[in-house]
Structures are given as structure tokens and as C-alpha cells.
Amino acid sequence: MTMTVAMPGRLPRSVMPVRLAILAAVVLAMASVPLWASGGSQRLLVEFMTYVALAQLWNLMAGYAGLISIGQQAFVGLGGYTLFSLAILAGVPPLLALPVAGFVAAIVAWPTALVAFRLSGPYFAIGTWVIAEVYRLGFAQVGALGGGSGISLPVGLVKTISADRGTRDSIIYWITLAACVAVIGCIWALMRSRLGLGLAAIRDDEVAAESAGVVTRRLKLQVYVICAGVTGFLGALIFLQKLRISPEVAFSVNDWTVLVIFMVVIGGIGSIEGPLIGCLLFFVLREQFSDWGSWYMVGLGALSVATMLFARGGLWSLIAPRIGFRLFPVARAAPRRPS
Amino acid sequence: MLLEATGLGKSYGALKVVDDVSIAVDAGDALGIIGPNGAGKSTLFNLIAGSVRPNRGTIRLAGRDITALSAAARCRAGIGRSFQIPRPWVGLTVYENLLVAAEFGAGEAAAMAGSDCLAILDRLGLGHLADVPAGRLRLLERKRLELARGLATRPRVLLLDEIAGGLTDLECESLIEAIRGIRKEGVAIIWIEHVVHALFAVVDRLAVISFGAKIAEGDPQEVFASRQVQEIYLGVPA
Numbered sequence: 405m406t407m408t409v410a411m412p413g414r415l416p417r418s419v420m421p422v423r424l425a426i427l428a429a430v431v432l433a434m435a436s437v438p439l440w441a442s443g444g445s446q447r448l449l450v451e452f453m454t455y456v457a458l459a460q461l462w463n464l465m466a467g468y469a470g471l472i473s474i475g476q477q478a479f480v481g482l483g484g485y486t487l488f489s490l491a492i493l494a495g496v497p498p499l500l501a502l503p504v505a506g507f508v509a510a511i512v513a514w515p516t517a518l519v520a521f522r523l524s525g526p527y528f529a530i531g532t533w534v535i536a537e538v539y540r541l542g543f544a545q546v547g548a549l550g551g552g553s554g555i556s557l558p559v560g561l562v563k564t565i566s567a568d569r570g571t572r573d574s575i576i577y578w579i580t581l582a583a584c585v586a587v588i589g590c591i592w593a594l595m596r597s598r599l600g601l602g603l604a605a606i607r608d609d610e611v612a613a614e615s616a617g618v619v620t621r622r623l624k625l626q627v628y629v630i631c632a633g634v635t636g637f638l639g640a641l642i643f644l645q646k647l648r649i650s651p652e653v654a655f656s657v658n659d660w661t662v663l664v665i666f667m668v669v670i671g672g673i674g675s676i677e678g679p680l681i682g683c684l685l686f687f688v689l690r691e692q693f694s695d696w697g698s699w700y701m702v703g704l705g706a707l708s709v710a711t712m713l714f715a716r717g718g719l720w721s722l723i724a725p726r727i728g729f730r731l732f733p734v735a736r737a738a739p740r741r742p743s
Numbered sequence: 744m745l746l747e748a749t750g751l752g753k754s755y756g757a758l759k760v761v762d763d764v765s766i767a768v769d770a771g772d773a774l775g776i777i778g779p780n781g782a783g784k785s786t787l788f789n790l791i792a793g794s795v796r797p798n799r800g801t802i803r804l805a806g807r808d809i810t811a812l813s814a815a816a817r818c819r820a821g822i823g824r825s826f827q828i829p830r831p832w833v834g835l836t837v838y839e840n841l842l843v844a845a846e847f848g849a850g851e852a853a854a855m856a857g858s859d860c861l862a863i864l865d866r867l868g869l870g871h872l873a874d875v876p877a878g879r880l881r882l883l884e885r886k887r888l889e890l891a892r893g894l895a896t897r898p899r900v901l902l903l904d905e906i907a908g909g910l911t912d913l914e915c916e917s918l919i920e921a922i923r924g925i926r927k928e929g930v931a932i933i934w935i936e937h938v939v940h941a942l943f944a945v946v947d948r949l950a951v952i953s954f955g956a957k958i959a960e961g962d963p964q965e966v967f968a969s970r971q972v973q974e975i976y977l978g979v980p981a
């Protein structure tokens with residue numbers, strides 16, 4: 405059998421430093437944005453990076469661990485509400501409350517998983533959604549947090565970040581950039597690690613993975629809890645930027661799960677590049693066509709159906725074999741034989 | 744005995760797929776299993792490997808009751824297997840398929856190094872495909888990958904489910920050679936196979952399963968020549 409197609413991730417070793425240099429340059433360029441860009445484009449980029457991180461996390465769960473959740477809004481909302489509760493009820497400075505929000509989301513994810521993991525297949529997906537609805541209804545009952553109509557972050561607390569709006573935006577931009585880079589970097593490292601091997605095996609065939617000694621349940625639980633924690637952190641960051649939270653927005657299945665699934669599916673599930681491309685495409689489409697109103701929504705729907713029918717692996721599965729290059733290679737080459 | 748399965752039973756609804764089957768092998772043993780299509784042979788493997796829970800019966804490995812353990816735990820305890828219909832991880836390379844098995848499946852035993860995985864691939868004639876995504880393999884290559892992956896978990900008992908079908912004489916010869924070699928290293932082998940001459944070249948005992956029950960076990964030639972087996976295979980009336 406002769407191989408004519410270039411192997412993914414089989415470039416000469418010397419390519420790696422070049423790749424890392426390019427990635428570092430992109431990150432540095434992104435980091436410089438607050439120094440020259442307008443507030444509007446800065447906020448757009450914050451939203452973009454938040455979605456990149458959310459899409460990477462959803463892909464880690466669905467694309468690798470086989471956990472198709474349509475309830476990630478549970479943790480976005482939980483993170484946001486944790487930040488607002490800590491700030492408003494206990495006077496904790498918002499920036500300090502950010503990591504706490506992630507931590508709380510991870511802790512709550514544990515018992516949530518024990519319930520959701522009893523369900524399998526489509527029941528798991530629906531179960532996660534129902535659980536998120538329960539959280540939404542729960543927070544709507546809390547009068548101290550504005551009940552169903554929501555609450556704003558008091559100006560005094562907002563000013564603890566910085567008195568100046570521009571500086572505040574820049575700080576939130578840099579935190580979001582750091583979070584987004586960390587999420588991609590950690591997932592890339594994870595995929596190249598021993599656990600990543602196990603996750604890739606679960607992705608491709610769970611029964612075979614279990615039979616080869618991969619303790620699939622434990623690995624899935626770890627992925628679920630970690631993703632919930634990071635999603636909670638991102639949720640807190642989202643609402644710190646919005647300065648206002650309400651149950652409808654915080655636990656919106658459309659904003660925090662459906663759009664994310666769209667991006668992952670369009671871009672390509674089960675890789676790091678796929679969700680990234682999906683996010684880019686979504687934002688380009690939205691900026692170009694969103695004033696087409698409902699036609700824009702119809703277009704998005706048609707695009708995702710077309711992808712599912714004709715390119716199940718998403719855009720990346722069409723691109724990757726043609727260019728034979730991976731931005732984030734994870735394949736492990738067999739050791740060279742002594743010749 | 745290294746592996747002792749006693750009184751295993753599995754029903755789907757009213758259908759008894761495995762009916763009170765007991766089998767045992769010691770280190771270095773090779774037990775062959777034959778039986779008509781749908782007799783319950785693969786299901787018996789699923790029960791032993793833990794992919795399917797038995798309704799009744801117990802499984803012991805080196806004296807320890809492993810009936811309650813998950814498939815992953817049983818693999819780590821030393822039960823390696825191949826699937827009749829190959830289940831490679833198609834997005835990983837052939838070499839990575841073995842790495843998964845080596846890293847996760849070895850349990851107490853030290854995990855195989857990458858070079859050992861490569862050695863297994865070479866031994867089974869898959870070495871030149873090491874860096875190819877497993878999704879590109881053809882059926883026969885996939886079957887060999889099943890065997891290779893089972894080996895990479897450092898099994899004490901290896902369950903092989905129909906891996907000789909469709910091979911040329913030469914390929915079959917080298918497969919027989921490879922399995923003999925594995926056996927010599929002290930691994931117990933239980934091999935379900937329709938290619939009887941390949942089976943007979945390796946095993947020293949033969950069990951026959953029909954309608955979920957074990958109807959005979961013993962010396963391969965004698966069992967195969969018995970009236971009961973000839974009836975099943977050739978339709979000779981009783």
C-alpha cells in the first residue's frame with residue numbers, strides 16, 4: 405500500500421518552533437488590540453474569544469468524551485450569578501470573584517453529573533437541558549438577586565476594577581484573551597498527553613476503549629467537571645462585561661449552547677482547529693448578514709443542515725486532508741527503527 | 744486455573760443466548776471454540792471480557808472473583824480481547840491504537856514502551872502501516888490490528904474471535920506462527936474460529952457451543968469427529 409496523502413501531524417520536527425512562533429505572534433498581536441482598536445471592535449473580539457473558548461470546551465465534551473450536553477448554559481448562568489451574588493451580597497471585588505465562580509460551577513457540576521450520567525444517549529442531552537432549566541427557575545426565585553427581572557452590578561463595585569471605562573474594557577479584554585489562550589493551550593496539551601489518547605479512543609469507539617482498559621466513566625466525569633468549571637469562569641466574565649444579569653439571558657440555551665454547537669458542527673467536531681474555524685465563520689457571517697433578519701437565521705440553519713449531510717466532519721475535515729497540515733498536531737509518530 | 748468461568752448465563756428476553764457455560768484455561772493453554780452461527784460464542788467472550796453483564800455465573804482470574812468488575816478493570820487484570828467485527832479507533836494511527844492499549848490496558852504490569860508496540864506491529868506484518876490512520880486499513884489489516892491491540896494490553900488470557908477468515912495460505916501460516924509464539928510466552932489463549940485447520944494447528948483442546956450451551960469439550964480431533972459435532976456441521980441425522 406503506497407501512501408500519497410501527507411500524514412496529519414507528521415511534519416519534520418523542525419516545524420514545531422516555527423509553528424509556536426507564529427502562534428505566539430498571533431497572541432501578541434491580539435494582546436495589543438486594546439492599545440489601538442476602538443471600544444466597539446474590542447467588545448466584538450471579547451465576544452469572539454469567549455465563543456472560541458466555549459466551543460473548545462463543548463468540543464472537548466462532545467467531540468472527545470462523547471458527552472453531548474445541551475445544558476452548558478447551566479454553568480454559564482451559575483458562574484455569572486455566583487459573581488453577582490458574591491459581589492452584591494458579600495462585597496467581594498468582581499475580579500476576585502471570577503475564579504471563585506469557576507470553582508463553584510465545578511463543585512456544583514459534581515452532583516449534577518451524578519444525576520445526568522445515569523442517563524445515556526439522547527436522554528443525557530435532554531437531561532442536561534432540564535437541569536439547566538431547573539437552575540434558571542431557581543435563580544428567578546431569589547429576590548435578593550432581582551428575581552425574574554435580574555439585577556445590575558452596582559457602580560461602586562464596578563469601579564473597583566477601574567474608575568475609567570476604557571481601562572476596564574481593556575482589563576476584561578486581556579482576561580478573556582488569557583482565558584481563551586489557556587483553554588486552547590490546555591486542550592492541546594491534554595490531547596498530546598496520555599489522557600488525550602484515552603479521550604481520542606473514547607471519541608472513536610467507546611466500547612473498544614473500555615475493553616482496552618480506558619476507564620471511560622471516570623474520564624468522562626473529569627472532563628464534565630473541568631469543562632463546567634471553566635464554563636462557569638467564562639460565564640462570570642461574560643456578565644462582568646455586560647454588568648447586568650437576568651435568568652433569561654444567563655441560562656439561555658440559544659446563546660450559550662445552540663450557537664456553540666452550530667460553531668463546532670460547522671467547523672468540525674473532534675479537533676482543535678474545527679471549532680476555531682467554526683467560530684470565525686459564524687462571526688464573519690453574523691457581521692456581514694445579520695441585518696438580513698430572519699433570512700440570516702434561515703441561512704445559518706441551512707448551512708448547518710448542509711454540513712451535517714455533506715461534510716459530517718465539518719469544514720476542517722474538507723480542508724485538513726488537502727493541506728496535510730495541522731495547526732495543533734496531536735498525532736504521535738512511531739519511534740524510528742534502528743536502521 | 745488461571746481463568747475459570749462457571750455457569751455463565753445470558754438471556755435477551757426469552758432467548759437464552761448463553762446457557763450455563765463453564766470453561767477454564769491455565770497459563771499457556773490454548774482452547775479452541777467452534778459452533779454454528781448465532782450459537783452464542785461471541786456473547787460468551789463479551790461475558791468474559793465484561794462488555795456484557797451475565798445473568799448468572801461467576802468468572803475468576805487467578806482465583807480472584809472478577810464478575811463484578813467493569814470491562815476496563817478486567818482488561819487491566821489481564822483479560823485481552825479482539826472483536827469479531829473490528830473496532831479500531833479510526834482517528835488514531837495504527838501505532839497510536841497500540842499505545843492506547845499499552846498505556847491503559849496493562850494494569851499492574853508495566854506498560855509496554857513505544858518500541859515494544861512497534862515490535863508487535865512488525866511481528867504481525869503491520870509495521871509499515873504504523874503511522875497510517877487506522878481508518879484507512881482494509882478489513883484484514885483491521886483484524887490483525889485487533890490482535891495487535893489485544894497483545895499490547897499485556898494479557899494473561901487472550902480472547903480471539905474469528906481472526907483467520909479470508910487469509911491466504913501464507914498469511915494464515917504466519918498468523919498461526921504468531922499465535923503459537925504468544926502462547927509460548929505463557930499467555931492462555933481462547934480462540935473462536937471457523938477456519939478449523941488454523942485452529943487445530945494451535946489449540947490442544949476444543950469446545951463446541953450450540954444454541955448457547957457447551958455440548959462437548961476435549962481433544963480437538965476426537966471432539967470434531969464425534970457424532971454430535973458432525974451432526975451440527977454436516978447435518979448428519981442422529
Ligand SMILES: Nc1ncnc2c1ncn2[C@@H]1O[C@H](COP(=O)(O)OP(=O)(O)OP(=O)(O)O)[C@@H](O)[C@H]1O
Binds near residue numbers: 779785
Ligand atoms: N444485544 C443483543 N440483543 C438481542 N440478541 C442478541 C444480542 N446480542 C446477540 N444476540 C443474539 O444472540 C445470539 C448469539 O450471538 P453471538 O454473536 O454470540 O453468536 P456467535 O456464536 O458469535 O455467531 P457467529 O459465528 O455468527 O459470530 C444471536 O442469535 C444474536 O442474534
Ligand SMILES: [Mg+2]
Binds near residue numbers: 784785786827904
Ligand atoms: Mg461471533
